[in-house]
Amino acid sequence: DGGITQSPKYLFRKEGQNVTLSCEQNLNHDAMYWYRQDPGQGLRLIYYSQIVNDFQKGDIAEGYSVSREKKESFPLTVTSAQKNPTAFYLCASSIAGWGNHYEQYFGPGTRLTVT
């Protein structure tokens, strides 16, 4: 089955620790995205990558980092510099990047709780 996988589904961390969220896709999509979802705020873009070995900051990139070394993988690291890291994190992919009118396919999400 083709799709996007995110692991783990639930993640708990202590404040001050960095944590990396996994996102893998086998759809052969060029573009991948990370969103953060908080109640009442919709989806906010953290980082995006339109092609392997390239990525750009989204609207709320502070305290986060990413890499795109392989086409199918786009891990997100939530660093200790992120002031409010507790949220639901969604990874998505599309056939190609912006300007091409392609829909985005979302993974099941990772719910991160930092205490």
Next chain:
Amino acid sequence: GQQVMQIPQYQHVQEGEDFTTYCNSSTTLSNIQWYKQRPGGHPVFLIQLVKSGEVKKQKRLTFQFGEAKKNSSLHITATQTTDVGTYFCAGQAAGGTSYGKLTFGQGTILTVHP
């Protein structure tokens, strides 16, 4: 930057009633997409509108794109309990520095009472 506003934030209906959510962009859009997120799930693509004034239907769902390509609506006729979830619009900027960027609205949470 581009903003996409969606109203209402919440909507409670009795099963069988109609439901509408509205989406307004601060800038002209090249296209608009609609997604549905079931409780506890992830957003799933429903449809994309590209042309000015476009209307598309999916069974009981009707999607409209405004003439100025700055607003859109989703109307559900005779809601069912399976319609429960959050409906998001997402607009792609038509130009400027945000060209092609997909910006999501805040979503409308629909509750259907049987």
